[in-house]
Amino acid sequence: MQGLYPKALKFGDRQWIPDSKASHCMICEKPFIMFTRRRHHCRQCGIIVCHACSPGLVKMLVEYGNKAIVKAVRVCNNCEKWKPNETAAVAGTSSAIRSSNVEEKKSKGEAKEKTLYRTRTICPKCAVVEGKGFNSPIPAKVIIRSQQVCLTATCPRHMEFSTILSTNPSFFQTQLEYAKDSRFALSEDIEDLATLNSKIKLTSKSDNHPFMFEIGIFENGEFVKRSRLHRKVSEFQRSKPSDLNYVLQFNCGLVPKHEILKLNQLLLDLEQEFKGPPIIVVNMPFDRMIDLAGLKTTVLLKSRVYPSVKYFLVPTKEEDYIVELDQVITSLSEISDIRLIIDLVVEQPMPDLSQIMGWLAQNRALIPLVVLTMVRSPTQVYRKMVKEEEEEDRSDGDSIIDTNSGVDAGKLVDAVSKATNGRITGTDMVPLRALGALEPLLRLMGHGRYSIRPHASCGFGTCLISTKTTTSTPVSRFFNMKRLYRQIHDFGLKVGSNESMSLALLRELRTVLKTCAVPQASGDVASMSDLLKFNGPPSIDVIKDFQFLLVHTHMDFASIDASRRCECAVLTPALAGTGFTAGCTRCY
Template identity: 30%
Template sequence: MTETILYNTKTFCPRCTILERKGLLLRDAVVVSRDDKVYLKTLCDQHTDNRTNETLYCSSLSFFQRMMNFDGTYMKTLKDIEDLTTNIPTKPTPSNFTIELNIHLPNSTFLSDQEIKDNLLQFQSYYPKNKKFVLKVSAKGSNDIETINEKAKMISNQLKGYPILLEVTVERLNEIAKLNDSAFLMGKIYPALKYYLKRGDEELFIKDIQRLLTLLRQFSDIQSAVTIVVERKFANLSSILSLLRQNNDVIRFIILSIERPPKELVSSLQAKYNNNTVDQQQGNNNDNEDDDKIINFSDPYELIQEIQVATEGQIKDEDFYPLSTASVLEPMFNLMGYGLYNIRPSPYCAFATCLLNTESLKSVPINRLFNITKLYKELLPILPSIEEKIGFFNGLKIKSILKNCNIPGVTIPNIFDYLTDKSKSHITKRVIDQTQILIIHNNMDIAALDLKRRCHCSVETKHRDGFVSSCTNCI
């Protein structure tokens, strides 16, 4: 079988790190293509059976290449792969779209108001004065609804002009929504649900969402985000996605996130290595069994295929693009008065599609109307010159680009006119308020670290006596 190296990187050897507990030691690694699939292969000098040191990175080579082609650097071979470790920033950069603040400590106490204010000032210092971010407030492990509500309101008063997501469990969201002085009455605090969905819990999820929607509709113009954390084998997403898409007036963001439970990952690794040891002892060398020896799966394309089946082809793999392509829309958001944000995660960290809803369109992916690849490539060069102000000549250029990126045979008005003409602002706002963003968050866990990709989006933050590298919450 022909194998092609796509690029060099570094990773943790799963056997050294997880099973043998030798610590977080970076090993040489390569991302390779084979049989139209993509694998992350650890080149560990202590474990030479490389086939058992592989992670299925993507089950579609064409999808992987389409996503990564939006980043012109990933295929380039670095002269010294060790230089990657120096690229990780030591403090958050202004590329973060979202910053998370957990207001509840492990010792069952809340951050004081002053501690919260200090954190907010620190967050703001990471950004130029003209840039904004979304603050995600969580209270992990707390059932104190009253305090959570009061802290959220205090944060909103301190952080004026910034959107705030309050992410708690569905039960706590329900209780907060019932309060007479609910934080959701303030207008800039939005409910954010994170739901761990297992196969068999589909009906419970639907009941929980319907109950929550009934409460949220009591608030004027409220919008929310729903993050569904799934694991293999996936739950049946048909009725779930149908419900979420039908309620696009309240649910603005649908985020599907794949996570591998640690216990399941460890047991899977142990089983694979044990099977491989038995095969070696018995002298078995059956190529048909090779796929079973790939120790784990970190494959977002599998979830995208599930979505295609669940929506009966209404949403397909070609409808998804790297979330980072939204960077070309940053000036548009600013033009409409939403503020200037950075939306620039690594191309393989998140894939998204906009679902448009109008009088004639019902949850239709935006790329059915626009050539997104062409739009991105033509708008990207002029981004630096339109960050603060678009101007007359750039306005004409953008108008022409938008018109030329229409899909042939699809008749739609020029979007730029609706973005710039104040007399049409109510129409623009109505369309935007009905638009949903469907995102696949492709998590990178300890058994699938790709340092080259990680350097796009990781940050070292102070933790006890040292620093820890973590996701920048760019999604």
């Protein structure tokens, strides 16, 4: 059967033209440009062409050492006219290849894998390297293999690719199963496109809605037009139930220093125009936040506006963190009752978090929310994929995209544990999806109705509590968290559609807290439960002793999980047209 197919050329063959011999595509004669118009070899004739002149794949006989298999390889437009006419031969050969691969994996002990759930993903090489966009999701699954949690899929063009999501399968599974058997449990597998399209389209009748809507107001070196801001926010508001609250975040980007006054006026106008969201977050770099806070009429004086600083933690610069963030604290301390959100971003290699974690504990009264996110440099990921494709052109090897560092938030938790000498560990973390159990409580406490139901693998966190005897101690040291989650969940079901806290409900809630307390913390828990008011939220003196630490599992363009995307807690406008994309990917 293999005799039906011609032999594919490879690096070193006589017809294979070296890269150095071609500065232009040999068909369209356009010059090659790094990243945007790259060199590709035709496996039939060996010439060098651009992607536009070699979009097709043809089954050919590819040699692997002493073996040869039939594989779809790149050919130029001139050679694509050749097609094999024995479909059965292709099917038979492919079946034999699959059987051979399975046996080989079994012999190496790699065939043992556990599927956690099925989803869809985007081939990053097709989407980014070849510029085809993010409109063609392919079947994928999240599995445990070789003691690692991986998102794996097979692209018809680039073969198998895999991204490591976690090197701690036990922790990952615990997060997925935390909210099992409840209305906040992980949704069913997403395998077919019809299911995906119905879930990803946001309407007022959707099962799940985001908690936050982000929109940029300064992008690509200029302010976004007011008409676009109104159009996008209005589109989002129409896509949710009218009684559902949300957090509106304005991302201010790198606004020039001389434009701060203009930015402040724009934010003041937007705060007046958008009356819907009870909370507005203004996110910007630390130095621009200092400038904004120094204005006499700063928008930060508005009671529903919260400042948020995004800060990138760089190794060897640990002492600079404290100096620069102290400047932010000093500038904001002039504003009464102000509360700051800190968004800390890290990359590999991991910086030392000891000083920053101590600083956060010291400033807990001013910083109620800390978000830790591990990311990968998009440029580095892109360059790695380009390099892999160039090596494949020369070696005839299967393309395996193995982006195995940077998306494992468990490593970030380990770094936090080390920095706090075990004061905060992975066992203290609960998935953010479990916070959905608090939805009825927020409503009863006068905050309105929210949807807090992110995918179980989107992130996890803990509440750090300070009492007379402890400082920034995880809530799990006070309560049996699994028991507390079940009790609060059941309490929420009893609440039903009630909009206010009755005396009977208040007593029951206090009882729930006390019965879920661990023995050594019963005194502290009794004091906390007694602070709950009959109506309204606790006083500011109580809230300042609570600090929420969230760890966000970043999803970039090389690790897109459609199951996560369908339950994304943060959406942002699509770059073109209508609709929305995930806040972390910005592309899908």
